[in-house]
Amino acid sequence: MSGLTRWFRKSFRLPNARPHGTSDGEPRKEQRKKPAPRGGDEDLMRPTTKASSSRSLQKEERATSRCQQCERNELEQRESLAEMDMFYKQKINETRYILKQKEGELKLLKHRMAEVETVYKDKLYEARAALKLKEEEVKLFKYRRNIKKQSQRSSCKQCEQNEHDYRESLAEMETMYKAKLNEAKCSTAEIESFYKQQLSVVRSALRQKEENLKSFKDRMAADLTSSIETGDTENMSNPVSQTRLKKMYDKLKLQQWPKVKDCLKANNGSSQTARAVIQKWFQEAAKQMEKRKEQINEVFGLTQDNKEPTHQKVKEYRQLTVQNLQLALYHSGREHNQISLPQYDGQYPQDVVDIFRSLVSECYQLGCLMALNHPPLIPDWQNHVPGMDSWDIFPQDITTVGLI
Secondary structure (H helix, E strand, O other): OOHHHHHHHHHOOOOOOOOOOOEOOEOOOOOOOOOOOOOHHHHHHHHHHHHHHHHHHHHHHHHHHHHHHHHHHHHHHHHHHHHHHHHHHHHHHHHHHHHHHHHHHHHHHHHHHHHHHHHHHHHHHHHHHHHHHHHHHHHHHHHHHHHOOOOOHHHHHHHHHHHHHHHHHHHHHHHHHHHHHHHHHHHHHHHHHHHHHHHHHHHHHHHHHHHHHHHHHHHHHHHHHHHHHHOOOOOOOOOOOHHHHHHHHHHHHHHHHHHHHHHHHHOOOOHHHHHHHHHHHHHHHHHHHHHHHHHHHHHHOOOOOOOOOOOHHHHHHHHHHHHHHHHHHHHHOHHHOOOOOOOOOOOOOHHHHHHHHHHHHHHHHHHHHHHOOOOOEEEOOOOOOOOOOOOOOOOOOEEEHHHO
C-alpha cells in the first residue's frame, strides 16, 4: 500500500466506517501507552518533536504523491503519443505505398518506351538495309547501262529518271522513319519528365505531412500535459468523469430504483419517507466531501486566512489531490459505507431493509463522487416535480452547486 493511500484512509475515513482490521465482533486492540518521561524539560520538548515528525511525514507523503502522479501522467502521455505516432506512421506508410506504385508505373512506362524505341530502330535498320540493296541494284544497273550505252541512249535517260525518283522515295522514307523515331524519343522524355514532376510533388507533400505531424505531436504533448495538470478537460477514460457520473445517476434512477420501489410498495412503504432518506444521504455526502476538501486546502495552505498569492502549480496539485481522492472513493466500493436507517429497522422485513440500505449506500457513494467533481454536482431537488406518480422521487437532472 502506497503512502498516499494510507494517508487518504487515515485522514479521509467515511462516516460510521469501521477501522481497518476490526469487525463488529472483534474489539480493537489497546495500544500500549508509553511511560511519561520524567522531568520538566522532556515535557517541554515533546510537542516540538511531534510537530517536526508530522511535518516530515507530510513532506514524504507529498513527495511520494507527486512522483506517482508524474509517473501516471508520463505513462498516459506516452500511450497517447504512441497511438498518434502509430496512426501517422500508418498514413505515411500508405503514402509511401502509393508512391512505390507510381514509381512502378513509371518504370513500366519506361520499359514500354524502350520496347517502342527498339521496334523503331529495327525498322530503321531494315530501311537502311533495303536502301543498300537498292544502291547495289543501281550500281549493277549503271554497269549494264554503260555496256549498252551506245545502243540504248533513249532508254538510259528513262532509267536515270527512274533512278532519281527511286532515290528520292528512299530519302523520303528514311526521313519519315527518323521523324517517327524522334517523336517517340520526345514523347518518352515528356512522359518521364511528367512523372518525375509528379514524384517531386508527392515527395514534397510527404515531407510537409511529416513536418505537420511533428508539429502536431509537439502541440498535443503540450496540450495533453496542461490538461492533465489542470483538470480543465474531461478525460473520457476517467471512470469518474462528469459524463460517467451522469450515466451512473441515470442507471441508479432508471434501473435500480424501480426494483427497490416495487419492494417498498409491496410492503406499504411511504414515498415521502423514502425521498427524505435518499435526499438526506445525498446532502450528507456533499457535507462530508466539503470537509475533506477543506482539509486538503489546509494541507496546501489555501485557506481564507492566507492572503498571500498562491503559485499556479500549488492549485494544480491541489486539484489533482481532489481527483485522486475521488478515484480512491470510486475504487473502494460502497461496502465501506455504513448506512443507518432507523425509520425502517423493525418496521419492514429484513430483506426489504437490506435492499433499500444497498440503494441508499449507492446514493451516498455517488453523492461523494459528484461532490468531488469539478465543478461539484448534486441532484436538482429544488426544481423537481414528481408529477402524477408520488414514487418518482429522483430529479430528472443534476446541476452544479453554483447554479442552485
